[in-house]
Amino acid sequence: MKRLIGNQNALECIKRNGKYWTFKVNENSEVEVNLDNQTKRIKPEEVSAQILIKLKQSAENVVRKQIKNIVLTVPAYFDENQKKATTKAAELAGLNVLEMISEPSAAAYAYGFDQQKFPDTNLLVFDLGGGTLDVVIVKIKDVKNNNIDMVRLLLENGENPNAIDTNDQIALHLAASDRSDKTEFVELLLKHQADIELKDKYGRTSLMIAASSQNINIVLYLLGQGADPNRKDKIDKTALHYAASNLYDNTLFAELLLKHGADIEIQDKDGWTSLMEAVLYKRISIVRYLLEQGSDPNRKDNRDKTALHHAALNLKDNKLIVELLLKHGADINIQDKDGWTSLMRAVSINNINIVRYLLEQDADPDKINANGNTALHIVRSTYNYPNKEIIDLLSKYVKK
Structure with missing residues (x-):
């Protein structure tokens, strides 16, 4: 139908190619079909509209939403009459044509949008189909620049x-x-x-x-x-x-x-x-x-831990953060739901620098957690691989 739709020289095309077609086309470019012993004449625009309706239904089944606005591709040789007739076919199919571009241009755009790593590229596209040779040169700029134009076009047309x-x-x-x-x-x-x-x-x-x-x-x-x-x-x-x-x-x-x-x-x-x-x-x-x-700094989480508990549990040297928290009023001896202080938490991961600093800032090494253990009990447990340096440090601060 592309050779007939809107073609003012269609008669010449019909004479030259009609003998190869499996259907009859009259001199007005109408397809003649016999239905119930009656001759029905269908215009090229109507045939194209039926094809577009089928494509529309297939696309809607994929995207699962109604499609109204489309971009149509047409052969590069189409004149204004052929483009207008194609637009009419889309309207008959219940579609709104946002833009009409040539088929080789569409191929170039499709290639360009997939080539984000090649900005500012010149493409020479050959279209060898349909018995004609069409050539288009497209310059692809940075995808970001192209995308904003495409986004604007889609939004302005109802996307x-x-x-x-x-x-x-x-x-x-x-x-x-x-x-x-x-x-x-x-x-x-x-x-x-x-x-x-x-x-x-x-x-x-x-x-x-x-x-x-x-x-x-x-x-x-x-x-x-x-x-x-x-x-x-x-x-x-x-x-x-x-x-x-x-x-x-x-x-x-x-x-x-x-x-x-x-x-x-x-x-x-x-x-x-x-x-x-x-x-x-x-x-x-x-x-x-x-x-x-x-x-x-003393707000508690769901386990009653404060920011100071979390700082003490960090395997990295968090001394500066601990200093900041204490400077702004963090309670050094506050206990979480398990009765653990920040000192106990630091001891549990063998963080010697934080242990030393907390003790220097008057952390209480004699506090008892929910299991009845002090920081010294925790560091001595085999589970935590006893750290002699921490044991010696705590021993200096515990009450005799």
């Missing part, structure tokens, strides 16, 4: 910005997760009604993802657009929890979140605060900043 993938993520989540700056994408998506608070299958909002990905510009923009810094994921962590474990120990994320109303004492399902997260990951600058902003 749903809140469509989800298998991880329940929308385009906004994906833009926020990219470590490169995709603020322009975020602006465009929000302009077209992307849901700023929509959560993925882990309960994370785009703000949480941006904080986790350490994308400061997107965090700033999302907060400026009203993103809720206290929204919780499936384990009740907020954006501040994600910011507290920042890989580069950057306080700017926490500063922005607190400035926009983040609750510094929010606890997750395990009772962990953002301060505990920062202590766990040994983010010294963030620990210092959170304490300066009033984070409570």
Whole structure:
């Protein structure tokens, strides 16, 4: 039908090729078929419409949603009449044509979008099908630049910005997760009604993802657009929890979140605060900043552990963090649900530097846990491979 649709020279094509066709085409380019002893004449546009309807149904079965807007490809030699007739066929099929591009151009685009590692590439595409030779030259720029144009085109023509993938993520989540700056994408998506608070299958909002990905510009923009810094994921962590474990120990994320109303004492399902997260990951600058902003060092998690317990349990030398916690009022002898103090926790992992520092700061070595053991009992147990240096150190501080 491509040779007939909208072709003002179709009669010549019919005379030359009609003898090879298994159906009859009259001089008006209409296909003649016999149904119930009646001759039915079908225009090329109507035949093409039926093909498009079938393709539409097949595509909808795959994507599981209704398709209305399409991009049509046509042979490079099509003139305006042929393009208009093809557009009419799409309308008969109940489709809206957003864009019409040549078939070799479509092939070039498909190749280019898959070649992210080859920016600024010139492609020469040959189309040898259909008895004609068509050539197109396409320059592929950086994929980011191409993508924003494609995103804009899709959104302006009705694409749903809140469509989800298998991880329940929308385009906004994906833009926020990219470590490169995709603020322009975020602006465009929000302009077209992307849901700023929509959560993925882990309960994370785009703000949480941006904080986790350490994308400061997107965090700033999302907060400026009203993103809720206290929204919780499936384990009740907020954006501040994600910011507290920042890989580069950057306080700017926490500063922005607190400035926009983040609750510094929010606890997750395990009772962990953002301060505990920062202590766990040994983010010294963030620990210092959170304490300066009033984070409570004596807040307890679900096991009654405080930030000091978590600092003492870290196998790395956390002396500076322990110093910061004590300086800001951490209770050195507070006990968790098992009756363990931070000193006992440090002893249990043979952290000699923390043990020494805690004792120098008046940690009580005679405290008894729920099993009736002191720090000295714990270090002497064979389970913990007795450390003679710690035993000697504790022996100097225990009451005689």
